[in-house]
Amino acid sequence: DQQVKQNSPSLSVQEGRISILNCDYTNSMFDYFLWYKKYPAEGPTFLISISSIKDKNEDGRFTVFLNKSAKHLSLHIVPSQPGDSAVYFCAATRDDKIIFGKGTRLHILP
């Protein structure tokens, strides 16, 4: 039973354009949602989070939107840069544990 779902395994975006990564969840009891970024042969690194009581959080080029009624969140990266090419994991927290999605591989095209 996958509680955090990332339905797009990969996404290609032109450099300078907006990247939108999507995530759906099934459990309304999650208290925080997070995005992690992972480069090959490295551990995931924290990118941005949002509390379940908020609907938007912005940090520089990164903005996370939360739609609780749809149980959906998205990560917007604008403008996209070559260094953004990586795997992005959507995650949610409950009972001190993080539950991760399968990830979306983002390719930034020159």
Added chain:
Amino acid sequence: GAGVSQSPSNKVTEKGKDVELRCDPISGHTALYWYRQRLGQGLEFLIYFQGNSAPDKSGLPSDRFSAERTGESVSTLTIQRTQQEDSAVYLCASSLRGVYHGYTFGSGTRLTVV
């Protein structure tokens, strides 16, 4: 140390052998987590240690898997009688409790069972 350190970085073992994976968390971090990532899959929760509380072992896939942590220091994940389906990257993370943005991961141990 400055980050979460895991060793070895790579391990190749024969089916049926036991392996031990090590995690050195960030000093002062009370929470420690083990996850694994099999090929093409997401990060799968295995076990969670918080201070001196009983660990949350709900993610361990079988009784061949066990983990220990002494106080708030090093943790070892042991896999007995390894099987080919145990092949994965095993990731350790540590944090201060409740600081959800502060989960810091190590680079992982890539385990290959042949």
